[in-house]
Amino acid sequence: MGLAAGYKAWLITVGNEVLIGRIVNTNMAWLGRKLTLLGYKVVRGLIVPDDLEEISWAFREALKSGVKVVVSTGGLGPTFDDKTAEGLALALDSKTVLNREALKMIEKKYKDKGLELTKHRIKMAIIPKDAKPIKNPVGTAPGIYVKIGDTHIFALPGVPSEMKAMFEESVEPFLKKIGPKIVFVEKFLKVKGLPESEVAPVIDEAMKLGNIYVKSHPKGAELGLPILDLHITASGEDLKRAEDEVNKALDYLREKLAAKGGEIIEHKKH
């Protein structure tokens, strides 16, 4: 796809509630989108329960793979089953310590509300040694940042409003700075009346036209006619060139699919 090989990212979700299906993993989709638009290539997603061994397994795997960026969500709160800090420390063959900066952040949050620091609140300031806290402008639990070799790890809370605020305020500017000078272009095409298997050979040909990627997504049928979404993407250092490649593929798909009897019913942003 022309995406810089050195800019791979992994996403980790910590939480039983995701595995038992009580919560749909919107965090991972949101982060996947963000990282992709920043030019990173998200190559793996892991979802693990609130279990120390499982959490450390996930971070360890990511470190082994030498991936550039790891973003985790969940497991940073004050309850007994918030174990991301400890699991991360385990993966780093390190230990958790009370972080003064994190403690100050938490202290301030509770002082503002007239609440005292309890054991459970202090717990949120206990992060891996050598890690740095990430400010949480919405909730109380700080995030965790640690760099090991060339891998940057960001652990964010699972509450979407907190996760998003922290990502946009602290993580995104940093990722932009260390990230690829790469743009990502995508366009969509909706085709009605052709089964995916009929469209497949046309996609094969379109893919040969340039450094692009075409993926088809069946979207059910309307009055017995199958509907297919085509997603055409390109990325590279040159915006103009990436756009040209996507447009060339789009034109080719439109022409060939219409010739096969397909109806192009929409080609706006998805």
Next chain:
Amino acid sequence: MGLAAGYKAWLITVGNEVLIGRIVNTNMAWLGRKLTLLGYKVVRGLIVPDDLEEISWAFREALKSGVKVVVSTGGLGPTFDDKTAEGLALALDSKTVLNREALKMIEKKYKDKGLELTKHRIKMAIIPKDAKPIKNPVGTAPGIYVKIGDTHIFALPGVPSEMKAMFEESVEPFLKKIGPKIVFVEKFLKVKGLPESEVAPVIDEAMKLGNIYVKSHPKGAELGLPILDLHITASGEDLKRAEDEVNKALDYLREKLAAKGGEIIEHKKH
């Protein structure tokens, strides 16, 4: 949690569209819920791109772990980047072959529509040797079932309507038959006015009351008052006993949280 250790399940999602965040992974949540209600314990979720090595890595990891059930979604269609069958074969140290039964299923689908079998359509009948096709009552791509040792692997398409129909028609009855005789009970409690860190010690105590699990989910705030969802679950062979344990914990939580000034604003099903 009292869940039979022998009934662990993994979920695998195949597809770039999930990793780049173009699609929210509702399939995994739906399957996680289904498996949990069937008494299985979903212990890991993996999301991999449409890449042969990555797909085979996911299945290989699942097999290594000796998990009872693996359900994958995605990568079974007719296009070049549908690689789940091949990735699965690779993980099994096997190869893919044209499966007569699968071919018949596909042949019938297209014949009904007056369409011929093309290379791309026949591709959907090429599955790992020793695997069996799973009937697709909605779309065209058959699923794949294969048993290796004590591990049952089900590969289903990524289109939610097809995946759900196939799961309910073929996979679920089978999982019931081979599954644990276990029930899963859950109840919810909504608490307003107490920060999670204030509720945490009460949860610690409630957890000691029985073979139950309590998880808190911060749900933002209303007029400055934090709202917290509590999710209380129990499972076991005895429905009555599991219900009693959940209810005992619920009563304890209601009483202690009210004493701390929390307002119980709802305790119906989530």
